[in-house]
Amino acid sequence: MDAIRNTVLEAWMTEHGYSSNSLADAVNRAVEELTGHLGGLDGSSVRAWKAGRVSWPKSATRTALEAVTGLPAVALGFVPRGRPAPAPASPQLEEPDMKRRTLVGGIAAAAGAAAAPGTASPRRIGMSDVNRLNKRFAEIVASDHRHGGQLGIERQAAALADETLNLQNAGGASQRVRSNLYASAAAFRSSAMWAAIDGRRYDVAKAHMREAQALAEMSGEPTIKFRIWSHAGTLYRHVGRPADSLAANDVALSLHLTRRDPLFACLGHARQAATYGFTGDTVAVQRALGCAQDALERADPALVRPAWMTAASNGAELETLALSAYLRLGEFEQAETHAHRSLALLLPQMQRDRAINTARLAIAQLGQGDLEPAIATAVRIPSDIAAQHARVAHLLQEFGTALNAIAPGSAAVRTWTEHTVTGLRGHRPEPAVTSRIKRPAG
Template structure:
């Protein structure tokens, strides 16, 4: 039996463990049929390890609802009898029902339970998927704010146990951080700071160290975008000294990595490379099993991408290019926003080494990856800087001059 790599990657993209995917499938079945599903972790295990190659019936419907695509896109054999095409109006009706039930349930019932939390989390996973495709689109940011507001409204009436309260406050903080990250990707750091002030309060109400760490991470990114690198370095120091970083080397590594980046921009090369070395050492100590939390984004490919930023700031563009090639070879295909962003940075690294024609080709490829409704201003800004570097060479090569004019329309 062969492992279903496509399904495994989709679970990684949404940060779902086997138990969590089973729970999300059961929620989807409740929404579709009105009856709770009976999907177990064992069912998911059979889907993952290849024992089940052609899911049928309720299992097929649940998978398609959770991932928003036909089962063949999740690595399964197509149904033996093709189902009729789904009516778009029916699908929109289902999605509205799926996203509205939790809010309606809060008014129908006095007590919030685990089912409410799971329903909200299913909406959050759909937002994560859209963010990985579109980047800093205002639609993602607005939907995240709206979801966080509904979660808080459900809590306002009381009627939840302390355990459920903390889960929902944590989820509201994570959703608000997603809104903040969409603003960061749109190069709107002040808007992101407003979201993060709110997320900080929610993480405190959840009394959750991982949520607080995520807020600090995003705050550090907004400081960096505002060119306040001393503040970014201070924020990274808080991250690497946090309780969660002391427990988990992956969190410690990210704190060291963020600090290395800030120090490089403060023109402290020795301190920056020392921090980068600590990031590598602690990353190597991190457990290799899949993490279901937000930190799972910090994979080997992401480690190399963030390392490239440090080498770029230190002026070592050949090392930055090497890191970016490793990143693009390993990054999951579904992470369209990140693939475009890192391809744009590869173009910039090539331009800074004088490989002008290659940089043009790479930049064109980066722009072509972005969906028409993408809001990833970071990618556009990187391509604009690439154009400035190429223009500064004074080249008169017709293909390069044509690319310069073409790229003006992108940025």
């Protein structure tokens, strides 16, 4: 039988700016994270997937590909061995519905079996179901740490939220289990919200936020309430509504959780500091960062916390938000100090945060007139991340705009322009905001 071309995978690669070689490199790195050994794929391997000559990659490769894309293999057009291949169809027509059907087939199948007519009695939904959902949530968080902002992550998280809610009607459950199901649904929806914020899809993020808030209230779970209100503060900051951002962060900080575990207070105060930086209030920034540092020192490092608090646990998130605040204030020397600290504390898998903070470091160096070090910093950002992540692309465009304003026609500008043409080809950034770095007089 002739191989059937995988047009769904081709469409995904086109949408996300991947060539065969760059996708092979990304999957190889993900294989290394999973197994400790770098994968052995090259461009020809991916071309074999696209041509349909390989319809079901090996297990480790498949898991790594799913981590890179944020989608199950079947949602990328692959067909498990022993299952007949579907007739070719237009990926533009088929892909959204196909993703919805296949993203969480295991959960949907369990719900369907429990609710099927003719069943003697509905299946009892228990904590084992909640634990499986928690494992999927940890996978979403891990994918966010590596890639961030990707539409695939947002869609997967939103689909998992919907499927989690389906379990509420799929069988009997205790009140404890039902509360945990609502908390899981809220967690998935909050990850969809964060991916949309990170991808600068702010209107979509607001819709996710409203649903996440309602689910969190039904769950009564304070940890997820904190996450959602804290993300709301970040969303409002990004859309230029500092008063709403401060109010949302105040809701997060008012939760009893922040008194029980000072690490949550640390994160809440640090996010307030980032918003105060947006308003230009230096005194408020320093006060909020002082409160955050005090809370970090009081936090018990032995407590078990959600995976999404990882960067807060060792102070990396505090340094990241301090960097953001001082960059907004135009205090570039302070910003550079916090940039170096954050980069030293970030764990290796936090590729998205590392790229963002490296771009911010370059802007801080440029703000001090250090053109050559700034460019050397900026070109360290991997081109695939720069091409695929909206916030990184936005920061690099801002960097280029500021560089041109400071040293028009200089060798530094020519070096950066050459890099953007050769190293960042395929990068389509959004329009840059007005630069915070002013061109020196004269």
